[in-house]
Each structure stands twice: as C-alpha cells, then as structure tokens.
Amino acid sequence: MNRSFEILDVTLRDGSHAMRHSFTEKQVEETARGLDKAGVSYFEVSHGDGLGGSSLQYGFSKVNELKLIEAASSVCSRAKVSVLLIPGIGIKDDLQDAVKAGAKMVRVATHVTEADVAAQHINLGRELGLKTVGFLMMAHMASTAKIVEQAKLFESYGAEIIYVTDSAGYMLPNEVTERIKALKENVSCEIGFHGHNNLSMAMANTIAAVEAGASYIDGSLRALGAGSGNTQTEVMVGVFERLGYNTGINLYDILDVANDVVAPFMQRPQEITGSSLILGYSGVYSSFLLHTQSAAQKFNVDERDILVELGKMKAIGGQEDLIFDVAQRLALNV
Numbered sequence: 001m002n003r004s005f006e007i008l009d010v011t012l013r014d015g016s017h018a019m020r021h022s023f024t025e026k027q028v029e030e031t032a033r034g035l036d037k038a039g040v041s042y043f044e045v046s047h048g049d050g051l052g053g054s055s056l057q058y059g060f061s062k063v064n065e066l067k068l069i070e071a072a073s074s075v076c077s078r079a080k081v082s083v084l085l086i087p088g089i090g091i092k093d094d095l096q097d098a099v100k101a102g103a104k105m106v107r108v109a110t111h112v113t114e115a116d117v118a119a120q121h122i123n124l125g126r127e128l129g130l131k132t133v134g135f136l137m138m139a140h141m142a143s144t145a146k147i148v149e150q151a152k153l154f155e156s157y158g159a160e161i162i163y164v165t166d167s168a169g170y171m172l173p174n175e176v177t178e179r180i181k182a183l184k185e186n187v188s189c190e191i192g193f194h195g196h197n198n199l200s201m202a203m204a205n206t207i208a209a210v211e212a213g214a215s216y217i218d219g220s221l222r223a224l225g226a227g228s229g230n231t232q233t234e235v236m237v238g239v240f241e242r243l244g245y246n247t248g249i250n251l252y253d254i255l256d257v258a259n260d261v262v263a264p265f266m267q268r269p270q271e272i273t274g275s276s277l278i279l280g281y282s283g284v285y286s287s288f289l290l291h292t293q294s295a296a297q298k299f300n301v302d303e304r305d306i307l308v309e310l311g312k313m314k315a316i317g318g319q320e321d322l323i324f325d326v327a328q329r330l331a332l333n334v
C-alpha cells in the first residue's frame, strides 16, 4: 500500500536547538540508523538554524554539520538526508558542500513574508538535483492571502513542496486547516506542515494539516526540538495508523530509536513549562527559549516577561540579539 503522506523527521536539526547544537557524530549516526530501519523516507540534519548557523548569534556547533550530514548519510540504505538553509545564513557554497556530504533534499526557509530572498537557493537546489522545498516560517504572522502570495513565489522559483511552519507553536487547528486548504487550492506544489507544541496543539494541528491535504509532515523523536518541541514522530505513527493512514513507518522500530537512542542523550525532558507555553501564547519563535533563559539569568529578570515583550515587538528569527536588549531594558526598568 502506498504511503498516505511522508513523515519527515527533524530530530537531528530542530533538536539541535534543544541540544544547544551539541550533537556528536555517534548520536547522529545511531539516530540516523534507527530512522532508516524504521522506514522514514527523509530526515533532516543541520545546525538548528540551518547550514552556516554555527555562530555567536545562534550558538556554535560542537561538531561541524558537514561531518554530521556525512555521518548520517553513511549509515542509510533507504532514507534520504535533508538540510535546512536560511538564505544569507547559509550560502550557496554551504549547499554544494552539503550535497557532497550526502544531502538529497534542501528546505529553503524564510520568514513568512520574505519568500523573495529564496529564488537563488531554490534554483540551486533544483540544479543540484535535490528535492527542493520552500519553508515559510512564523506562519501565524501572516494572513492566509499573504501565505498564498508567498507560496506562489516559491512555486515560481521551482520549489516542489511548500511548508506552512508554525515556528512559535501559536496556531490552532482551524488556522492550520484554512492555510493548508488555501494553498492546496492555489498552488500545484505538494504542501507540508511543521508544528511546535508550545500550546499542546502540535498533534491536533498535524492532524488538521493532513486532513486538509498536506502530504509532508514534520515530527521529532521524543519531540526533541525548539521550545516545547515538535509533533512527536513516534506518536504520530501510532495516531495516524489509528486514523487509517499508511505512514510506511514501523511503530516498534520508531519507538526503539526514540527510547533507546534519543531519550538517553536528551539534556532535559521535552515538556511544556511556563516559559515554553508563553512562546506559544505570545507568538515567539520557539528557538528563542534557551537564549531567553540565559538572558533572564544574566540580568535577573523573569523569562516570561522577556518573551511577552518579544511577542509585542513581533521579533522574528535572526533577531536573537534583541533577547538580551529586552532583558537588559527590563532589568534597568527603561
């Protein structure tokens, strides 16, 4: 039986945020081997902020991501490695190097209103023969009409799949349904959805996305990802089987890699805490969580106040330095 949709696992990329970008080759190799055995078709490996993300602004990687991509690719017999690239953070050379290391898919990620910065990278993805995806981040910050407009740009550049990305874990199922349906009606690419669980909506939103026609869905093992984490891959396999879909993934095998490989290296349980809930409530980029915790500690202010303020300012990915500015202002009461 053909798969009803593809589950794309992002443990080794979104999980990099939760791991403070400290993945080792051994962790990556063992996770990749397990994902491959379980029947996952695509999984992502990069710094949490994509190729070239290792920096003072985002956090330095313990191990160069090209080595991690190589390690993952070397143990896969069926699964293909995807990489994330934010234009300007990652450059064309990074993508070419990632292909040499074994990448077979690129997801070119932009803020939801900035698809126009992705043309060159999407073109390059196609030229290199990669499965090429446009990934619209912080999708809650734009109207459905705007998302359709931006998706049409991605499509015109050659993207084969377009993602609605709930980076802040802010969206509710009806909002996901509306956006995915509109994309299905207005572009001919396949549609994907990437969720975060800050308001405990990741699974409900994922079901809404699939029922509205999404054919690529992101998840991570043990939910390892930014903020409260992503839709949990192994739980998705169970839930969608119960709903009558064919995920093509073996439930016991995916449980084994989640529990025997990923759980032991997690730095903390992936739960909804006060601060990670506020990310969703205020519409703040999930990967701001750990930076906010560091800033709150440094300036002795409440993490939640920083996040609420960032939400009001409509801060977006790439503005991580604002977190420290806000914490300092709160500390000085100015």
Ligand SMILES: C[C@H](O)CC(=O)C(=O)O
Binding pocket: 014, 048, 049, 050, 109, 137, 138, 165, 166, 167, 168, 194, 226, 286, 287, 317
């Ligand atoms: C660079 C981001 O972490 C991409 C992502 O996973 C999201 O926006 O969510």
Ligand SMILES: [Mn+2]
Binding pocket: 014, 167, 194, 196, 225, 226, 286
């Ligand atoms: Mn994410």
